[in-house]
Structures are given as structure tokens and as C-alpha cells.
Amino acid sequence: MASRNDTNAKAAPATKRLPRTTLSGQIAEQIRAAILDGTYALGAQLNEMELASTFGVSRGPVREALQRLIQEGLLRSEPHRGVFVPELAPTDLIDIYFVRRSLELVAMRRILETPERAEVVRDLAGIVRQMKAAVRRKDWPQVADLDMQFHRRIVDEAGSERLTRSFATLQAETRLCLQMLMGGYRENAALIDEHQLLVDLIERGALEPALAELERHFGDPVRTLQKANASRKEKLGAEAA
Amino acid sequence: MASRNDTNAKAAPATKRLPRTTLSGQIAEQIRAAILDGTYALGAQLNEMELASTFGVSRGPVREALQRLIQEGLLRSEPHRGVFVPELAPTDLIDIYFVRRSLELVAMRRILETPERAEVVRDLAGIVRQMKAAVRRKDWPQVADLDMQFHRRIVDEAGSERLTRSFATLQAETRLCLQMLMGGYRENAALIDEHQLLVDLIERGALEPALAELERHFGDPVRTLQKANASRKEKLGAEAA
């Protein structure tokens, strides 16, 4: 990872392409990707100096990037100790999905209130199509990514800047949580059908059925986790301090 | 403002009281309070060096504090230019209230689903009582603060860490927006009655009426703003880029 820079060659061409970019922002993006990729394990400490040398920069930008991720909920800071990848419990996933469901339901309601839905429906259908292909290739990371895109597209369509912002952090936490608790993305056979059904309901303007289906769609991951949790609850009892 | 430190006397007693505190955090709190107090006007730029000398620290902690506030939505950063107090439009207030309403409705629904509500009801009633006294004293800043406490108490009672976190930023933005658009808090005579009614409905466990009243409660500020907006809409047409 982080092969973009050499030891101290800071004049990378990528930096020039978009002048309105900050080094901190790039670092934040890279670290975020690394966290979500599972590069840093649960509870691991992120050494500032180490990260700095890894990215070929000083500790300043790294520090700012870390703080940004802390505010996003992807890292936890203990003053004078360090920043750690949070150890998310099953209750955290449930909490995350509780808020996510709320936000998406609101977005869905707003979408079905507007008469112009052709564009969203087209985009969502395209995502589902790609998803179908990815499932056929058994490219699960891609499926997970498309799942993210699908739900984000719905929330974005609501046209609320704050809703989008809140949802973005929730979605990042979701990904982290799934990574931590289930070791990646689950192979859910019903996933395609559920998304396709949602698209159809949106197209037809069926408000209540769409909301109900969305709720059902969210109830499933929680139940899946609870099943997965049952097989490793012995490990969780050790850290009830 | 910021008379806590002298020129370079960093060993303030307040710093020692809570060892698990970061200088950046304190700075962030101070700057946030200053923003919400209206110390920094709409669109004003916050000079890092100036803030640093004001607080008697270096630019590092100031920078981190600013970035924290940026992520909270209370400041806007333009790379290589500076950080500014965002110029919020009426549409922003509407957007903020849209998300706030959604979150509070979710919290309310969850509260009314739990059988143990005595503690919340007691706390909320206490806040309303203080509010009544503050209104009698015409202490509007205090009324605004109690209003904030009231709604935050409701959201906190839902017991969702993410809901609380998201709501906190929304509430800060709300305060900023009201400060910017209406020059502070409005003197709403019906405010006390509305809150009291909400408390009663929560106590009685009346789900649907409580949700309806909460919606009504949120519809009002938006309408108030739209009225206030009517008197200055000529200024808003200039920046439709």
C-alpha cells in the first residue's frame, strides 16, 4: 500500500491534477480505504510516525487525516495514548442499522413524493444490473460496493445535504462493522431480488410497500449478524470490563 | 473573549483539573461557543495565527480545532484560502429542520415503545419548568438553551449513540442558522405550551399524537423563517451561481 510516493519525492503528478486538493485529504482517503479494506485489524493502534513514513509525509497531515476519520467514527482517539480502530460490538451494528434505516426511510418517502423519478429509477436499475453481473462472477467486494452505491443513490436523491452527509458516515461505519464482525460481505442470494423489487416499487410509486420492503431489507442483516454472533459469543464475554 | 490565558502562561489550573483533556478540544469548544454566540459574523474568515495568539497557543491545536468544527458543519474550508463561517441560506435551515425532524421523530417513536418513561418525563418536565421561569425573566438566550436541552434529552433517551451524534451536529447547525438568519432566538409565545403538551403526550404514551405534535412543532420555525425571509429575499437573488 501507499506506493504513490517515494522516500521524499513530494512532487507527484497526481497532486497537480486537482490543485484544490489537500495532502491531508488524500491521506485521509487512503487511510479510510485501508481501514475499510481490513488492512488494520480490530483494536489495532495506528502509529502516527509509522503512517507518516509510509505515506512519505510528515506527521502533520497524518494527524489531521486521523482526526477527520475520528470524527467520522472510523477511529477512536484516547488522549495521550493513540488512535485505535474501534472494537465494534454487535450492538453497534444494530445501532448503526437503526439510524441507517431511519435515514433511508425518510429519503424513500421524499423520493416517492416527487413526480420525477425516472432518472433515479434508471440509475438504480443500472446498479442492480451491474450487481447481477458481479454476483455471477462471484466478485463479492464489487457486490458490496454496488450495494453501497445503490443505497447512497437513494439517499442522495432526497436532495438533502445533511441527510447525505450523515448517511455517508453511517455507511462507512456499516462497512467497517461488517468487515469486523463478519469478515467481509455475506453471500446473500436474495440480495438481487430485494433490490430489484425496491426499484420496481419506486418506479410504480408505491409508497407504503416500498417502505415496508426497505424495512424488511434492513431487518435481514441484523438477523444475519445475530446468527453469526451466536457462533462466537464466547469470545465476546472476555472483554466485559 | 479568551481571557483564560495570559501571553504565554500555559499552566492554567483549568488544564490540570481534567487530565484527560486535549488542548485542541478546549480550543474547539471555545471557538464553537464564539461562533454560536455570533462573535464571528456571517462569511467571516477565521485567521489561524490570530486565533493562536488569542488563545496563547500555537497554530497546531488551532488547526485541529478548526478541522473538527469543519466536520461538524460549523465552518467551511476553502483549501489554500482559509476557513469561513458558512453563509447559510434559508434553504439550509429548511434542510436542517428536515433532517432534525426525522431524527427526533425516530427518537420519539422509540421512546414511546419502551415502558419505562418516568425518568425522561421528569427531566423534560423540569426543563419546561425552568423554561417557564426564563420566559418570565425574558431571558431569551436561556430559553434557547433550554429548548436545545429539551430536544437533546429526547434524542438521548432513544439510547442510540449514532443518533445522538448526528443530532448534535444538526443542533449546532440549527443554532448557527437561527443566529445568522434571525439574529438570535425568536420570542415564541406558544413555545412553552407546545413543550408542555409534548411532555404530557409522552407521559400518557400517546404515540401518534406525540408524533403529530412534534411535526407541528417543527413546522412552525420553518414557517416563521419563510415569513422573515420574505422581507429580505432581494438579497438572496445575487448569489444564484
Place this chain on the structure above:
DNA sequence: TATCGTAGGATTGTCAACAATTATGCGGGT
């Protein structure tokens, strides 16, 4: 006189070093 190019000043972004705090390992005492 208006406009374009350029020099100046100011502010942010970044860096390397210093200081404070915390955790760990060792030695002595009970």
C-alpha cells in the same frame, strides 16, 4: 483610459524538533 502582466504581501500547508504524558520493565522491600 482600459486591460493585461507582474511584483508584493499575506495566509495557509507542511515540516522537523522539543516537551509532556503514559505504559512497561526492573529492583527492592515486605
Place this chain on the structure above:
DNA sequence: ACCCGCATAATTGTTGACAATCCTACGATA
């Protein structure tokens, strides 16, 4: 053998200085 206190080591928090970038104002030219 176990526990307490102290010194050491590592990491974060903070600082001041350097470099890149952007805005502004001035002057030359058409």
C-alpha cells in the same frame, strides 16, 4: 512469592520555522 515504587522507552501533544499558494495592487502597453 507478591506488591510497590522508580527509571526507562515509546508515543503523542505542541511548537516555531520554512515553503507553496492565492489575492491584491501597481505599472506598462494597446
